Amino acid sequence: xxxxxxxxxxxxxxxxxxxxxxxxxxxxxxxxxxxxxxxxxxxxxxxxxxxxxxxxxxxxxxxxxxxxxxxxxxxxxxxxxxxxxxxxxxxxxxxxxxxxxxxxxxxxxxxxxxxxxxxxxxxxxxxxxxxxxxxxxxxxxxxxxxxxxxxxxxxxxxxxxxxxxxxxxxxxxxxxxxxxxxxxxxxxxxxxxxxxxxxxxxxxxxxxxxxxxxxxxxxxxxxxxxxxxxxxxxxxxxxxxxxxxxxxxxxxxxxxxxxxxxxxxxxxxxxxxxxxxxxxxxxxxxxxxxxxxxxxxxxxxxxxxxxxxxxxxxxxxxxxxxxxxxxxxxxxxxxxxxxxxxxxxxxxxxxxxxxxxxxxxxxxxxxxxxxxxxxxxxxxxxxxxxxxxxxxxxxxxxxxxxxxxxxxxxxxxxxxxxxxxxxxxxxxxxxxxxxxxxxxxxxxxxxxxxxxxxxxxxxxxxxxxxxxxxxxxxxxxxxxxxxxxxxxxxxxxxxxxxxxxxxxxxxxxx
Amino acid sequence: xxxxxxxxxxxxxxxxxxxxxxxxxxxxxxxxxxxxxxxxxxxxxxxxxxxxxxxxxxxxxxxxxxxxxxxxxxxxxxxxxxxxxxxxxxxxxxxxxxxxxxxxxxxxxxxxxxxxxxxxxxxxxxxxxxxxxxxxxxxxxxxxxxxxxxxxxxxxxxxxxxxxxxxxxxxxxxxxxxxxxxxxxxxxxxxxxxxxxxxxxxxxxxxxxxxxxxxxxxxxxxxxxxxxxxxxxxxxxxxxxxxxxxxxxxxxxxxxxxxxxxxxxxxxxxxxxxxxxxxxxxxxxxxxxxxxxxxxxxxxxxxxxxxxxxxxxxxxxxxxxxxxxxxxxxxxxxxxxxxxxxxxxxxxxxxxxxxxxxxxxxxxxxxxxxxxxxxxxxxxxxxxxxxxxxxxxxxxxxxxxxxxxxxxxxxxxxxxxxxxxxxxx
Numbered sequence: 001x002x003x004x005x006x007x008x009x010x011x012x013x014x015x016x017x018x019x020x021x022x023x024x025x026x027x028x029x030x031x032x033x034x035x036x037x038x039x040x041x042x043x044x045x046x047x048x049x050x051x052x053x054x055x056x057x058x059x060x061x062x063x064x065x066x067x068x069x070x071x072x073x074x075x076x077x078x079x080x081x082x083x084x085x086x087x088x089x090x091x092x093x094x095x096x097x098x099x100x101x102x103x104x105x106x107x108x109x110x111x112x113x114x115x116x117x118x119x120x121x122x123x124x125x126x127x128x129x130x131x132x133x134x135x136x137x138x139x140x141x142x143x144x145x146x147x148x149x150x151x152x153x154x155x156x157x158x159x160x161x162x163x164x165x166x167x168x169x170x171x172x173x174x175x176x177x178x179x180x181x182x183x184x185x186x187x188x189x190x191x192x193x194x195x196x197x198x199x200x201x202x203x204x205x206x207x208x209x210x211x212x213x214x215x216x217x218x219x220x221x222x223x224x225x226x227x228x229x230x231x232x233x234x235x236x237x238x239x240x241x242x243x244x245x246x247x248x249x250x251x252x253x254x255x256x257x258x259x260x261x262x263x264x265x266x267x268x269x270x271x272x273x274x275x276x277x278x279x280x281x282x283x284x285x286x287x288x289x290x291x292x293x294x295x296x297x298x299x300x301x302x303x304x305x306x307x308x309x310x311x312x313x314x315x316x317x318x319x320x321x322x323x324x325x326x327x328x329x330x331x332x333x334x335x336x337x338x339x340x341x342x343x344x345x346x347x348x349x350x351x352x353x354x355x356x357x358x359x360x361x362x363x364x365x366x367x368x369x370x371x372x373x374x375x376x377x378x379x380x381x382x383x384x385x386x387x388x389x390x391x392x393x394x395x396x397x398x399x400x401x402x403x404x405x406x407x408x409x410x411x412x413x414x415x416x417x418x419x420x421x422x423x424x425x426x427x428x429x430x431x432x433x434x435x436x437x438x439x440x441x442x443x444x445x446x447x448x449x450x451x452x453x454x455x456x457x458x459x460x461x462x463x464x465x466x467x468x469x470x471x472x473x474x475x476x477x478x479x480x481x482x483x484x485x486x487x488x489x490x491x492x493x494x495x496x497x498x499x500x501x502x503x504x505x506x507x508x509x510x
Numbered sequence: 511x512x513x514x515x516x517x518x519x520x521x522x523x524x525x526x527x528x529x530x531x532x533x534x535x536x537x538x539x540x541x542x543x544x545x546x547x548x549x550x551x552x553x554x555x556x557x558x559x560x561x562x563x564x565x566x567x568x569x570x571x572x573x574x575x576x577x578x579x580x581x582x583x584x585x586x587x588x589x590x591x592x593x594x595x596x597x598x599x600x601x602x603x604x605x606x607x608x609x610x611x612x613x614x615x616x617x618x619x620x621x622x623x624x625x626x627x628x629x630x631x632x633x634x635x636x637x638x639x640x641x642x643x644x645x646x647x648x649x650x651x652x653x654x655x656x657x658x659x660x661x662x663x664x665x666x667x668x669x670x671x672x673x674x675x676x677x678x679x680x681x682x683x684x685x686x687x688x689x690x691x692x693x694x695x696x697x698x699x700x701x702x703x704x705x706x707x708x709x710x711x712x713x714x715x716x717x718x719x720x721x722x723x724x725x726x727x728x729x730x731x732x733x734x735x736x737x738x739x740x741x742x743x744x745x746x747x748x749x750x751x752x753x754x755x756x757x758x759x760x761x762x763x764x765x766x767x768x769x770x771x772x773x774x775x776x777x778x779x780x781x782x783x784x785x786x787x788x789x790x791x792x793x794x795x796x797x798x799x800x801x802x803x804x805x806x807x808x809x810x811x812x813x814x815x816x817x818x819x820x821x822x823x824x825x826x827x828x829x830x831x832x833x834x835x836x837x838x839x840x841x842x843x844x845x846x847x848x849x850x851x852x853x854x855x856x857x858x859x860x861x862x863x864x865x866x867x868x869x870x871x872x873x874x875x876x877x878x879x880x881x882x883x884x885x886x887x888x889x890x891x892x893x894x895x896x897x898x899x900x901x902x903x904x905x906x907x908x909x910x911x912x913x914x915x916x917x918x919x920x921x922x923x924x925x926x927x928x929x930x931x932x933x934x935x
Binding site: 029035040041051058060062063075076081082084086101124138141142250276349355362367368380385433486492494496505506507 | 551609782794
């Protein structure tokens with residue numbers, strides 16, 4: 001940045017943080033704006049009657065105040081600092097950043113869906129129950145697991161629901177000595193955190209040299225505490241795994257687990273590779289969660305809301321959370337804890353993230369059985385294409401075919417002191433959101449690329465060209481060039497150490 | 511299929527590049543017993559017109575709050591959401607962004623989260639707030655879990671009537687841990703926290719000074735649960751509490767049959783490192799310009815794995831944004847006026863109902879909902895009101911009915927309810 005420009009920027013930062021340069025905007029916090037006499041909402045006048053709250057009336061809260069156009073401008077300006085799937089390719093591995101159809105948004109806003117109350121008499125919301133029933137039916141069919149509970153609020157919540165279902169099954173069956181959950185070292189961090197929340201202890205399964213589980217390593221973990229595996233509650237496996245590979249020994253592993261008396265929980269984060277082509281029940285899964293915000297396109301919204309329904313076998317359905325929708329004659333009703341006493345209970349107030357159910361069903365109906373099979377096929381094809389095209393420029397640690405995402409590492413670039421973080425920041429400079437970096441943890445410098453079925457071949461080819469350019473730059477331009485990236489984003493690299501060392505978590509008057 | 515851009519030609523070229531003759535070849539690691547030969551037996555794809563028609567037919571079977579008189583509250587509230595709120599949250603840049611893990615290109619989301627945290631801290635009178643949790647019920651559980659971590663105690667007291675759905679969720683989570691006791695009443699020397707909902711499930715607002723005193727005497731933490739956040743524009747801030755959490759759906763978010771809603775979580779600064787959920791903090795970029803990042807993630811599951819404070823990884827990002835936009839539109843005077851308006855509507859409803867013979871208002875005090883006792887079983891009355899196209903409230907035990915009014919309640923709605931009750935009682 002030139003000295004002149006720097007001076008200019010410092011000028012508006014110190015004053016109002018409201019300058020702009022071309023289409024690059026600055027925007028202050030609401031509290032830094034002049035307090036407006038006008039609220040942005042016109043409400044009817046209050047009558048000023050004496051309050052009947054039994055408590056003194058609250059005094060000044062200290063909130064900011066702006067009129068409607070000021071408020072709108074504030075958020076629109078801020079929005080311009082975000083990258084999104086509607087801006088471009090978003091190859092974030094394990095996150096399934098696919099197109100979010102606007103029809104889904106429209107449907108979720110029908111008054112008959114958005115302005116109904118979860119405690120309304122069931123006779124007045126039959127359409128809502130019908131929708132939930134339809135979604136349960138689709139998810140049950142696609143997974144081959146007929147017990148479906150829609151209530152979990154997100155993937156991690158679904159995991160908790162799934163593990164609690166397993167815990168409850170063992171409890172009801174009197175198997176309280178089963179305390180160990182087997183988890184591969186490539187798992188998402190939520191898996192061990194969830195197991196611990198259920199009072200289980202975690203035993204790791206090391207990933208084999210081909211990036212997949214081996215039967216030997218699995219057996220060793222299974223029988224480590226007891227020769228028959230009598231201490232095993234279950235296992236949590238993501239399949240396809242976080243290296244982007246299908247666990248080719250999974251059927252054998254699931255058999256061994258079942259023989260030892262454990263249940264198979266499958267993390268459904270990567271279901272986009274399987275939808276419409278592989279039913280997890282057919283490779284031994286007892287219970288899994290589905291991320292509606294991944295496979296079924298409900299928007300990520302900058303970090304939620306998600307939705308993580310679980311699907312399980314008929315056996316485990318007796319223990320899964322309530323409520324679920326059942327059909328009785330022509331009526332839809334809720335099955336509650338009173339109807340299913342073995343259930344572990346309720347994990348969230350009311351019926352779940354209903355607005356997400358509308359969006360997911362809209363997506364599913366639009367694709368149909370045929371379209372969903374094409375979704376997984378296209379996603380897998382694109383990922384394999386990227387892996388093939390980048391295999392000369394980047395280190396591909398594991399032999400494919402991969403599923404809907406491919407794993408690379410920075411091994412080749414490291415010899416030029418250019419790391420995965422640098423490659424990610426270079427992608428930002430070239431106008432892309434980076435892939436998932438440093439995950440999974442099984443190797444150093446991993447980069448997990450998930451294109452999804454949303455991308456045209458042209459878009460994928462341009463991304464590949466950019467990645468090749470970055471590999472070239474790593475050889476030719478040196479580390480200093482990379483360390484200064486990104487240059488063109490609304491902000492350059494941010495000081496995360498400073499943020500953590502001296503936390504400033506809310507606005508304070510200076 | 512309109513959402514899938516890969517053409518037949520593209521397929522062929524890409525298959526050739528990867529050395530496969532058909533997509534099925536790429537699934538060679540999948541055991542044949544697990545690979546479907548054909549697509550599942552469900553309906554095929556449909557065009558936009560057809561899907562929209564089918565979904566709107568389902569929606570039309572539901573009686574929405576705007577269709578007629580509506581007096582149901584009980585933790586989920588029918589409030590007005592300004593048009594600007596929905597416009598902002600539907601902008602691609604917010605709607606279709608991911609969690610802001612790459613802060614250089616996510617400052618819009620991050621600054622909004624920072625403003626959200628600031629709003630929640632101010633409203634609740636607390637030092638700090640997180641980036642949101644799933645909903646009020648799970649926020650309440652997280653508060654109890656956090657109090658147990660801090661005090662190393664395994665008992666939770668319920669001080670005032672807690673929302674029954676929150677109670678059920680608390681029971682399920684604690685039952686899962688196995689060794690936690692949940693009791694009603696005051697805290698003692700073994701209590702991790704006392705949970706005080708205010709206004710409580712029956713609509714009564716509470717003062718916190720005596721609860722604070724009991725907590726100081728016993729070493730328990732004071733957890734205040736708020737299910738109607740609009741009340742904080744009229745009732746005193748629960749600044750005596752150690753943790754304030756609950757549901758913020760009332761500001762910016764439609765009822766949507768129970769979700770997605772917006773859990774919030776605020777506490778004293780000294781508990782920062784025990785707090786669950788995401789946090790956004792202020793920092794600087796390489797040029798010294800102000801910016802925001804997710805911070806203190808060493809508490810979280812992706813770093814700590816089995817030692818994390820919680821397994822949560824998402825917040826309710828877009829709902830928190832809706833709240834933040836609505837709050838910025840309301841501003842200081844709007845929040846207070848909205849709260850007062852809700853209270854005045856509830857006063858008008860109480861005055862009207864009290865005039866009906868045999869109907870009594872149980873609450874001495876209330877914010878925007880209260881319990882009425884009827885001369886007949888409440889569930890029967892609720893059903894009879896439905897036949898007159900009135901959603902009359904929530905039937906509690908016996909003859910008790912919980913009713914609610916908000917700024918959406920019109921004088922004619924109250925008149926219709928009164929007329930109907932006179933008819934059915």
